[in-house]
Amino acid sequence: MTDQVSKNSRSARKRQPVSLVSWFAQNTLKGMARRKALLGYIFVAPTILGVTVFVAGPVLFSIALSFYAWNVFQPAKNVGVENYIRMAADSRVLVGFFNSAKFAAIAIGLQIALGLGLALALRTKMTSWMRTYFRTAFFLPFLLSGVATGLVFSYMLNSDFGVVNYYLSLLGFAPIRFLNSSEAALNSVILAYMWQALGFSMIGMLGGLSNVSPDILDAATVDGATGWNWLWHIILPLLSPTIFFMAVVGVISALQIFDQPYAMTRGGPGDASRTMVMSLYEAAFKNMELGYAASISVILFIVIMAVTSVQFISGKKWVFYQ
Amino acid sequence: MTNSNLSRREFLALSATVGASALAACSAPTPAPAPASAPVLPTKADVTLRVQGDEKNEAPILPSFQSKFPHIKLEFVSVTGIDHEEVASKILTMIAAGETLDFGYSATEALQVYAGMGLSQPLDEWVKRDSTEMADFFSEVHPSLVQAMMYEGSLYELPFDFNAANMYINTKLFKDNGIEFPSADWTKDDFVSAARKISKPGDAGKQVYGFGWTNRLWGSWMPWIFANGGNLFEQEEAPGGEWLWGTYYKNDPMAKGRGGGYRWINPVANSPAVVEALQLVVDLYKEGVTPGMVLGGGSELQGLLGDNHLGMTPGGGFWAGGLGNAGFPKGSFDVQLWPKWKNQTHQFGTGGQWMVAASKHKDEVWEYSKHRISKDGMQTWFDTNGIVTTPARRPMLNATAFAKTGPEHWQVFYDTLDKHPETAPIPCPPISNPMTTLFTNYTGQAMDFKLTPQAAMDSLQKELVDLVARSKDVMYPKK
Numbered sequence: 001m002t003d004q005v006s007k008n009s010r011s012a013r014k015r016q017p018v019s020l021v022s023w024f025a026q027n028t029l030k031g032m033a034r035r036k037a038l039l040g041y042i043f044v045a046p047t048i049l050g051v052t053v054f055v056a057g058p059v060l061f062s063i064a065l066s067f068y069a070w071n072v073f074q075p076a077k078n079v080g081v082e083n084y085i086r087m088a089a090d091s092r093v094l095v096g097f098f099n100s101a102k103f104a105a106i107a108i109g110l111q112i113a114l115g116l117g118l119a120l121a122l123r124t125k126m127t128s129w130m131r132t133y134f135r136t137a138f139f140l141p142f143l144l145s146g147v148a149t150g151l152v153f154s155y156m157l158n159s160d161f162g163v164v165n166y167y168l169s170l171l172g173f174a175p176i177r178f179l180n181s182s183e184a185a186l187n188s189v190i191l192a193y194m195w196q197a198l199g200f201s202m203i204g205m206l207g208g209l210s211n212v213s214p215d216i217l218d219a220a221t222v223d224g225a226t227g228w229n230w231l232w233h234i235i236l237p238l239l240s241p242t243i244f245f246m247a248v249v250g251v252i253s254a255l256q257i258f259d260q261p262y263a264m265t266r267g268g269p270g271d272a273s274r275t276m277v278m279s280l281y282e283a284a285f286k287n288m289e290l291g292y293a294a295s296i297s298v299i300l301f302i303v304i305m306a307v308t309s310v311q312f313i314s315g316k317k318w319v320f321y322q
Numbered sequence: 323m324t325n326s327n328l329s330r331r332e333f334l335a336l337s338a339t340v341g342a343s344a345l346a347a348c349s350a351p352t353p354a355p356a357p358a359s360a361p362v363l364p365t366k367a368d369v370t371l372r373v374q375g376d377e378k379n380e381a382p383i384l385p386s387f388q389s390k391f392p393h394i395k396l397e398f399v400s401v402t403g404i405d406h407e408e409v410a411s412k413i414l415t416m417i418a419a420g421e422t423l424d425f426g427y428s429a430t431e432a433l434q435v436y437a438g439m440g441l442s443q444p445l446d447e448w449v450k451r452d453s454t455e456m457a458d459f460f461s462e463v464h465p466s467l468v469q470a471m472m473y474e475g476s477l478y479e480l481p482f483d484f485n486a487a488n489m490y491i492n493t494k495l496f497k498d499n500g501i502e503f504p505s506a507d508w509t510k511d512d513f514v515s516a517a518r519k520i521s522k523p524g525d526a527g528k529q530v531y532g533f534g535w536t537n538r539l540w541g542s543w544m545p546w547i548f549a550n551g552g553n554l555f556e557q558e559e560a561p562g563g564e565w566l567w568g569t570y571y572k573n574d575p576m577a578k579g580r581g582g583g584y585r586w587i588n589p590v591a592n593s594p595a596v597v598e599a600l601q602l603v604v605d606l607y608k609e610g611v612t613p614g615m616v617l618g619g620g621s622e623l624q625g626l627l628g629d630n631h632l633g634m635t636p637g638g639g640f641w642a643g644g645l646g647n648a649g650f651p652k653g654s655f656d657v658q659l660w661p662k663w664k665n666q667t668h669q670f671g672t673g674g675q676w677m678v679a680a681s682k683h684k685d686e687v688w689e690y691s692k693h694r695i696s697k698d699g700m701q702t703w704f705d706t707n708g709i710v711t712t713p714a715r716r717p718m719l720n721a722t723a724f725a726k727t728g729p730e731h732w733q734v735f736y737d738t739l740d741k742h743p744e745t746a747p748i749p750c751p752p753i754s755n756p757m758t759t760l761f762t763n764y765t766g767q768a769m770d771f772k773l774t775p776q777a778a779m780d781s782l783q784k785e786l787v788d789l790v791a792r793s794k795d796v797m798y799p800k801k
Contacts, residue, residue: 072418073439074795092763159614161527161631169525180614182770268537269615270767286411287756288418288439 059301066295071288083295093296095271096279097303099186103275104254104307107190107197112246114194115201116239119209120231122202135206139199146196150263153192154179157264179265182272189261189273193254201246208242209235213322240319248311255304276300369686370395374413374426382706387693394686399423405538406431406671407755417441417678424681425691428479429673430470430747431539431754436676437473438752438796443677444476446565448688453569459695460570462715464739465577467672468566470747474798475562475582479674480695481714485638486670486738486745487545489513490729491656495520495530495633503656506737510549510663513634514606520633521611532611532633535603536620537765539758540671540748541636543603548746549663552595554761554786555586555749560798576743585798586751589786591761592779595664600775604768615769624648627655636660638670639712639719639735646708646727657729659738668738668745672714716740752796753789760785 024034066083070076087093118138122131141149156163157178165175178188212235220234236243258277261267267274280300284293373380377398384396401416403409410432417423428436436442449456459480460468467481489504496503499519504512517532524530535542547553562582571577590596606612613632616622624641626632628650637657645655660668675691677684693699697715704713709723712735724732738745751757760782768778790797 071439071796072414073441160529160531161613161626166525166527169527177614180770182767182772266762268763268766269770270763270772272770272772282756282759285415286407286759288414 062294062297065291066298068291068294070290072290073288076291079291083292084299086292087295087299092271092274093276093279096267096274096276097299099271099274100255100257100276103186103190103193103257104251106187107193107254108247108250110190110194111197111201111250112243114198115205115246116243118198118202119205120235122206123209135203138202141196142199144196146193146259147263149192149196150189150260153188153195153260154264157188180269182269185265185269185273186261189257189264192260192264193257196260197250197253201250204242204246205239208239211322212238237320238322241321244311244315244319248308251307251311252304255300255307276303369393369683370397371424371681371683371686371690372397372399372422373690374399374401374423376400379703379707382702383694383699386698386702387690390693391686391689394689396690401426405758407539407758410435410755414439414441423678424683425675425677425687427482427673428676430671430750431758432750433471433478433676434473434750434752435754437478438798441679442478443679443681443684444473444478445480445677445688445691446476448685448692449477450565450569452692455692455696457570458697459715462717464714464716464736465567465571465574465580466670466739466743466745466747467714468571469563469580469583470670470672471674472560472563472566472583474560477566479676480691481672482674482695482700483639483711484670484672484714484739485540485640485712486668486735487541487636487638487660488657488668488734488738489660490627490635490637490641491658492520492627492630492633493654493656494630499633504658504661506659506734507666508658508661510546510602510661513661514602514611517606517611517633518609521609523610529613530631530633531613531626533606534613534616534623534626534632534635536616536623537762537769539750539754539761540669541620541638542762543599543765544669544748545636545660546599546602546663547596548667548669549660549665550595550599551664551667552590552593552599553586553746553749554589554591554596554757555751556588556590557746557749558585558587559583560585576740584747586749587790587798589783589790591786592776592783597775597779600765600768600779604771604775607769608771615766620644639732640710642724642727642729642732643708643710647710652726652728653730655729657731657734659734659742665744666742668742669748670738670745671748671750673711674714752798753793756789757786760789 023031024038025031026034065076067078067080068076069079069083122134126134157165159165159175159177159180162178164178169175176184178184216238217234220230225234256277257275258281261273261275262278262281265273267278276296277300280293280296283289283296371394373396375398377400380396380398388394399416399421401409401412403412406429410428413423413426413428413432414435433442463481467484468477471477471479471481491503493503496516499516501516501519504516513533520530520532522530559581560583563580567577567580571580603612607615613626620635620637620641621644623632623635624644625648627635628645628648641655642657646652659666675687675694677687677691681687694703695714700713700715700718704718704723709727713719713723716736719732719736721732749757764773764778764782764785767773767781768775773781
């Protein structure tokens with residue numbers, strides 16, 4: 001009998017509804033733990049909400065949109081994978097992908113090499129004001145907008161009346177069609193990008209070099225490391241985390257390049273300097289083909305993810321942390 | 323941590339409502355809300371119209387408008403772009419993003435873009451209602467300009483200005499090379515001969531070119547296509563429009579047989595006339611008669627012409643004001659009709675104000691549009707801003723208007739319409755934006771010698787056919 005009463009009492013207690021407030025307010029260790037956990041979640045909630053609304057939401061929306069044909073002003077039509085099929089056969093978009101990859105490979109390779117060269121040059125003996133001057137001079141272009149840089153370079157590189165061809169003609173060279181020739185257009189855009197982005201790379205390398213322990217450099221000197229050996233066996237391994245960072249950030253940024261080529265060549269002549277994002281922009285905002293633009297953005301996202309993953313995987317073999 | 327604590331799963335469950343609501347909005351695309359207008363306010367005094375335009379340019383006609391309609395205020399939204407299609411892209415994006423707008427300015431390039439998407443409002447009911455004022459306006463405006471503002475039988479804009487592609491001429495370079503100013507019926511061969519004489523190779527910055535053009539839709543090598551009897555699309559007459567022609571142009575022989583606007587449905591970009599026209603400009607470039615292709619609206623060419631580095635270039639009335647404002651004196655340039663090839667058909671573009679279909683203040687928008695094209699309104703506008711474009715009202719093109727800037731042969735501007743009634747607008751179907759991109763793209767490939775003119779135009783033709791096929795929703799749905 002007593003057992004029966006006790007069982008009934010326990011089941012009644014189990015069934016008794018507990019309000020959410022009292023669940024948190026219980027003056028027990030569990031209640032305290034719940035309150036502590038809730039506080040933590042409240043603190044991270046704005047970030048989670050922000051990421052959900054402004055990052056995850058648009059990403060999911062873009063993925064969903066890529067299966068629709070939609071010009072914003074008329075109802076969307078589900079077209080299945082038609083946008084992706086069209087993209088696979090769209091030579092203009094494919095050229096954009098190829099150009100972006102070429103742009104990223106050349107620009108980032110040069111940016112890292114020249115940035116390192118400049119950083120090493122600035123470590124040589126010079127007065128403090130000279131070092132400050134050169135650091136500032138090389139870094140200032142990074143603060144300019146890509147469009148402004150592109151416009152200035154488009155005037156300077158004008159094939160007929162540009163200042164660069166003027167000086168080349170003084171040296172006896174024939175004018176170069178920097179922006180009007182499909183062979184030179186993308187390289188001209190890379191040149192403008194490099195001029196602007198080099199300062200960032202240089203500052204990053206200087207920061208990396210300043211973190212290298214002087215003891216290691218002294219030891220290398222004592223051991224007779226000079227010139228190429230010193231650079232290849234000492235400096236590059238020690239700078240590998242910085243180089244890795246520059247490569248990852250640089251490639252992500254370069255694959256999304258839009259402003260300089262748009263301002264300088266509009267992707268031309270023909271499609272010679274067209275990039276992935278230019279195709280995306282054109283589809284979305286000039287042609288109002290939002291679904292097609294979304295499918296390009298999804299592929300761009302996958303490409304960047306894949307390239308970054310490869311960088312991280314390969315980085316395990318050549319990045320050394322002190 | 324035991325099960326009774328607030329686990330991540332429980333937290334996510336608690337926040338699911340918020341997350342689901344946010345994502346639900348993203349799950350399936352729906353049409354954007356129609357571009358809204360400023361809210362209707364109870365008293366007339368509080369109406370504010372949001373207008374896409376340049377406040378500085380409109381300032382001269384605002385006082386007279388607001389003396390008549392003190393309850394209407396205007397709030398300007400400035401939208402800039404290198405060319406018309408870029409402005410149209412920005413406006414479409416603004417509207418898609420929910421930006422409110424009551425009316426704006428658009429040229430031929432965008433008229434059918436907006437109308438095809440149902441964004442713009444036909445003006446027929448107001449044009450019919452205010453027939454007296456409209457009769458005065460139409461009596462001074464060439465019917466070609468009006469027809470170019472029609473879409474599927476309805477009028478969408480009142481022409482405020484227009485620009486036909488005529489030939490601007492550097493008078494000094496002509497004189498220095500012993501070339502007579504051409505007659506109105508000069509030919510393509512006369513042009514080539516003059517361009518070759520003017521061209522002088524030299525070091526960078528010192529060259530002189532006979533002819534230059536920008537890679538765009540209006541005024542690029544398109545005038546050669548028209549003069550050679552070609553077009554990018556077959557130009558068709560849309561049905562309708564009798565209500566307008568029968569009311570306002572019944573005694574005008576130039577209005578006979580006109581329909582309710584133009585349709586450009588079937589691409590003919592690789593027709594022999596188009597290929598031959600492209601071959602001409604490619605050959606001139608190979609010969610060194612033209613400089614490297616220029617992008618944009620033509621300001622660079624204005625500089626070259628004014629600085630005696632360029633002999634000839636396509637331009638409309640807007641060049642007179644542009645060159646004048648840039649400091650090039652009267653007499654340093656002049657203008658002539660485009661040379662005759664197989665015919666002397668010119669191309670033109672016209673512009674005016676379009677009413678947003680979703681505007682809640684359509685009557686107020688109409689009043690401003692009407693004020694802007696009124697005799698007083700237009701005269702004040704041009705007196706203050708100068709001839710930065712060609713007025714649509716014929717009598718406003720007079721010696722006084724061009725007294726400060728020139729050109730000497732300013733009559734050419736309206737003669738292009740009056741003496742060549744076959745002159746037609748640049749082809750601008752509702753797919754005008756992507757069409758322009760394709761046109762400039764393949765032009766670039768031909769000028770870079772990557773493709774022969776024939777191959778470039780074959781590729782363009784194929785892409786235009788594909789574009790038309792996948793754009794049926796906006797391409798003349800009434801047909």
